Amino acid sequence: MFEKLFEPIQIGSITVKNRTVMAPMTTLYGGADGQVTEQAIEYYGARARGGTGMIIVEGIYISPLGLQIPCSMTVRDDKFVPGLASLADSIRRNGAVSVMQLIHSGVQAWVTQTVGPSEVGRIVGKPISTELPPKALTIAEIEGIVEEFGMAAFRAMMGGWDMIQVHGTHGYLIHQFLSPLTNKRTDKYGQDRDLFVLQVIEKIREKCGPNYPIIYRLNGDEALGDSRLKGGISLEDAKKTAKRLEDAGVDAFDVTGGQDDCIDQYVPSAYVLRDREGWFFHLSSEIKKVVNVPIISGGGIEAPEAAEKALNDGLTDMVFLGRQLIADADWAIKAHEDRPEDIRPCVYCLHCGNRILTLKPVNCTVNPLAGYEFRQMTEENFLPAKTKKRILVVGAGPGGMECARVASQRGHQVVLVDKNDRVGGTVNIAIIPDFKHKYRKWIGWYDVQMKKLGIDLRLKTEADSALLQEVDPDIVVMATGSKPLVGTIKGIENTVLADDVLLGRAQTGQTVAIIGLGLVGAETALFLAEQGKKITVLEELAAPPILMDLGGIALLKPGEGLFAKHGVEVLLGTKVQEISANEIVTVEQDGEKRMKIDTVIDAIGRESVLPEDLLANSIERGKKVFTLGDAKAPRKIKDAVEEAFMLASQL
Numbered sequence: 001m002f003e004k005l006f007e008p009i010q011i012g013s014i015t016v017k018n019r020t021v022m023a024p025m026t027t028l029y030g031g032a033d034g035q036v037t038e039q040a041i042e043y044y045g046a047r048a049r050g051g052t053g054m055i056i057v058e059g060i061y062i063s064p065l066g067l068q069i070p071c072s073m074t075v076r077d078d079k080f081v082p083g084l085a086s087l088a089d090s091i092r093r094n095g096a097v098s099v100m101q102l103i104h105s106g107v108q109a110w111v112t113q114t115v116g117p118s119e120v121g122r123i124v125g126k127p128i129s130t131e132l133p134p135k136a137l138t139i140a141e142i143e144g145i146v147e148e149f150g151m152a153a154f155r156a157m158m159g160g161w162d163m164i165q166v167h168g169t170h171g172y173l174i175h176q177f178l179s180p181l182t183n184k185r186t187d188k189y190g191q192d193r194d195l196f197v198l199q200v201i202e203k204i205r206e207k208c209g210p211n212y213p214i215i216y217r218l219n220g221d222e223a224l225g226d227s228r229l230k231g232g233i234s235l236e237d238a239k240k241t242a243k244r245l246e247d248a249g250v251d252a253f254d255v256t257g258g259q260d261d262c263i264d265q266y267v268p269s270a271y272v273l274r275d276r277e278g279w280f281f282h283l284s285s286e287i288k289k290v291v292n293v294p295i296i297s298g299g300g301i302e303a304p305e306a307a308e309k310a311l312n313d314g315l316t317d318m319v320f321l322g323r324q325l326i327a328d329a330d331w332a333i334k335a336h337e338d339r340p341e342d343i344r345p346c347v348y349c350l351h352c353g354n355r356i357l358t359l360k361p362v363n364c365t366v367n368p369l370a371g372y373e374f375r376q377m378t379e380e381n382f383l384p385a386k387t388k389k390r391i392l393v394v395g396a397g398p399g400g401m402e403c404a405r406v407a408s409q410r411g412h413q414v415v416l417v418d419k420n421d422r423v424g425g426t427v428n429i430a431i432i433p434d435f436k437h438k439y440r441k442w443i444g445w446y447d448v449q450m451k452k453l454g455i456d457l458r459l460k461t462e463a464d465s466a467l468l469q470e471v472d473p474d475i476v477v478m479a480t481g482s483k484p485l486v487g488t489i490k491g492i493e494n495t496v497l498a499d500d501v502l503l504g505r506a507q508t509g510q511t512v513a514i515i516g517l518g519l520v521g522a523e524t525a526l527f528l529a530e531q532g533k534k535i536t537v538l539e540e541l542a543a544p545p546i547l548m549d550l551g552g553i554a555l556l557k558p559g560e561g562l563f564a565k566h567g568v569e570v571l572l573g574t575k576v577q578e579i580s581a582n583e584i585v586t587v588e589q590d591g592e593k594r595m596k597i598d599t600v601i602d603a604i605g606r607e608s609v610l611p612e613d614l615l616a617n618s619i620e621r622g623k624k625v626f627t628l629g630d631a632k633a634p635r636k637i638k639d640a641v642e643e644a645f646m647l648a649s650q651l
C-alpha cells in the first residue's frame with residue numbers, strides 16, 4: 001500500500017532500503033563527558049530494528065566550544081571513536097543506514113564564552129547557559145573550526161558511520177554565518193555568508209575523499225512567519241546556498257526552517273500543528289526544483305499516508321520522522337506490513353522537548369519504553385507471565401487501558417470496566433478543543449489494540465461488589481482517575497467547572513475569569529479565547545509550575561505565544577477572595593480589587609477518585625489491589641501510562 005515509501009533510494013554511494021528517515025533529535029543519553037552510552041545504543045538500535053531506512057543521530061558536537069547541551073555526545077577527539085563506532089554498529093546490525101549529525105552550536109553553545117561570526121547573540125531570547133555576549137571569531141579561529149569539522153567527519157568515517165549530516169539550520173554556528181541577522185562581518189566571511197559552510201564541505205571532502213556521502217541540513221526559511229526574525233535567511237537565499245553546496249559535493253539536502261527564537265514553529269506542538277502533516281514540505285518542494293540530489297523533509301509526520309502522498313506529489317524524496325519515532329520505534333515496520341492502525345500516534349505534546357530544555361534525558365508521554373530500551377525488553381518480547389491471572393482493571397482511562405493492554409499481551413486474562421460509555425477517561429474532556437485532536441487518534445489506537453487482543457471490555461459498567469463477585473479476579477487494579485476539585489472560596493456556587501465548560505454542559509458569557517493557571521485552566525482559556533471571548537486568568541501563585549514548562553505548553557504563558565495572540569490576560573499572585581453573580585473580588589499586592597465578569601470558571605485542580613467500598617471489599621476478599629494514575633494522585637497522562645506499564649510488565 002505504501003509503495004513509494006518503501007522504494008530504495010541512492011544517496012551518493014549508499015543505497016537506503018526505503019524512504020523513511022529518523023530526524024536527528026537530542027536525547028541527553030550521552031555521558032557527562034560526551035561518551036556514547038548503552039542507553040543511546042539501544043534506543044537508536046530499536047528504531048533501526050523498527051524498519052527505519054536511515055537513522056540520523058542527534059547533533060554530535062565537534063569541538064569543546066560547540067557543546068549544545070550537557071550530556072550531548074561528541075566526536076571532538078579520537079578517544080570517542082570506539083563508543084561512536086558501537087552506536088553505528090547498533091544501527092547497521094539492525095538494518096538501517098547510520099548518519100551522524102555534526103554540530104557546532106556557536107552562540108547557542110552551553111559554554112561560558114560563546115563564539116559566533118559576530119558579537120550578536122540570540123535575536124529574541126537569551127542563551128540559558130551564559131550571561132556573556134558572544135565573541136566574534138578571528139579568521140584563524142574560523143579556520144580552526146573548519147579543520148575541526150573535517151576531523152569530526154573523518155572520525156565518523158573511521159568509526160564506521162555510513163554518512164554524516166552537517167547541521168546548517170536551527171540557529172547554530174553554520175546558520176549564524178548564513179543569516180543576515182547574525183553575520184555582521186565585513187571581511188570575506190561577511191561579504192560571502194556562504195563561504196564558511198563551503199569551506200566546511202570542502203574540508204570534509206579533503207579528509208574523507210570524494211565518495212563519503214554528505215547530507216546537509218538546510219534552513220529554507222529562518223523566520224517561519226515570526227515577524228521578530230524578519231530579514232533572516234529567506235527561501236531565495238536557501239536556494240542559492242543549496243546550489244553552491246551541491247556543486248561543492250553535498251549528496252542530499254534535509255530541509256527544515258526556523259531557529260531557536262521561533263522553536264515553537266520548527267518543533268511545533270499540537271497547539272501549532274493542528275491537523276497539518278509535513279510542516280516543511282512547502283520549503284523542500286522549492287529546494288527540490290533547484291538541485292539534482294535527493295531531498296529529505298517532513299515535520300509533524302505521523303501517518304504513513306501523509307508520507308506516501310508527499311513522495312507521490314514530488315514534495316520530497318525521503319520523509320523524516322522525529323517525535324513520531326520516539327512515540328513508536330516500529331513505525332516503519334507497521335507501515336510496511338500495512339497495519340498503520342497499530343502505529344502508536346505521537347500527540348505532539350512536546351514533553352520530550354521539555355525534558356531536554358530542563359536538562360533531563362528524553363522520555364515520552366505515550367511510549368513508556370522510549371529511552372528505557374536498555375533496561376527493559378521490547379514490546380514484541382514481553383516476558384510471558386509465569387502464572388496466568390485474572391485481572392480486573394477498573395477505569396478505562398490511559399492508565400487502565402495501558403495496564404489492560406500490557407497485561408493481556410503477557411497472557412493474563414483481563415476484564416476492563418468503565419462506567420462511562422467510551423474509553424479514554426478524562427482525556428475525553430481534554431480532547432474537546434481542536435488543538436488537542438492529536439490525542440483523539442491516540443485513544444483510538446488503544447481501542448483498536450484492545451480489540452485485537454480480545455480484552456473483555458465492559459463499558460457503562462460501574463465496578464461494585466456484584467461485579468467483583470462475578471469476575472472473581474486474582475488482582476484488582478484501581479485506575480479510577482480524578483474529578484475536579486471544587487474550591488472553598490466564598491461564593492464558589494457562582495462558578496462553573498472547567499470540565500463542564502469543555503463538555504458544553506455549562507455556557508459562558510463574553511467576559512470570563514478562570515481561577516487557576518494549571519494545564520486545565522490554561523487550555524480552557526485558549527479554548528474560549530479562540531471563540532472570541534475576553535479571558536482573564538487569576539492565579540494565586542506568583543510562579544505556578546506551568547511557567548517551568550518549556551515544551552509545547554510554553555505557548556500558554558502570560559504575555560507570550562498564543563495568550564498574547566488571543567489577548568488572554570493572566571494575573572499572577574492574585575488571590576480570589578469572593579465571587580458573586582457578576583463580580584469577582586481579588587486581593588493583589590496593592591490591595592483589594594473588584595472585576596465585573598459574566599462567567600467565573602473554577603479550574604483550581606483535581607482530586608483522586610477511589611471507590612472506597614470496592615477497595616475495602618477487594619481487600620476483604622483477599623484480592624491483591626494496586627492503584628495507579630490519577631487515582632493515586634492527579635497528575636498527567638505520562639504518569640498514568642508509565643505506572644500502568646511498569647505494573648503490568650511485572651504482574
Ligand SMILES: Cc1cc2nc3c(=O)[nH]c(=O)nc-3n(C[C@H](O)[C@H](O)[C@H](O)COP(=O)(O)OP(=O)(O)OC[C@H]3O[C@@H](n4cnc5c(N)ncnc54)[C@H](O)[C@@H]3O)c2cc1C
Nearest residue numbers: 395397398399418419425426430463480481629630636637
Ligand atoms: C481538560 C484536561 C486537559 C488535560 N490535558 C492533559 C494533557 O494535555 N496532557 C496530560 O498529560 N494530561 C492532561 N490531562 C490530565 C489527564 O487527562 C489525566 O492525568 C489522565 O487522564 C489520567 O489517567 P487515568 O487513567 O489515571 O484516569 P482517567 O483518565 O481519569 O480515567 C479514569 C476512568 O475511571 C472510570 N471510573 C472511575 N470510577 C469507576 C468505577 N467505580 N467503575 C468504573 N469506572 C470507573 C472513569 O469513568 C474514567 O473513565 C488533562 C486533564 C483535563 C481535565
Ligand SMILES: Cc1cc2nc3c(=O)[nH]c(=O)nc-3n(C[C@H](O)[C@H](O)[C@H](O)COP(=O)(O)O)c2cc1C
Nearest residue numbers: 023024025026058059299300301321322323352353
Ligand atoms: C526532542 C527534540 C530534539 C531535537 N534535536 C535536534 C537536533 O539535535 N538536531 C536537529 O537538527 N534537529 C533537532 N530537532 C528537530 C527535529 O529533527 C525535527 O526537525 C522536528 O522535531 C520536526 O519533526 P517532527 O515533527 O517529526 O518531530 C529536535 C526535535 C526534538 C523534538
Ligand code: SF4
Nearest residue numbers: 346349350352364365
Ligand atoms: S513526548 Fe509527546 S511530543 Fe514527544 S514523542 Fe512523546 S508524544 Fe510525541
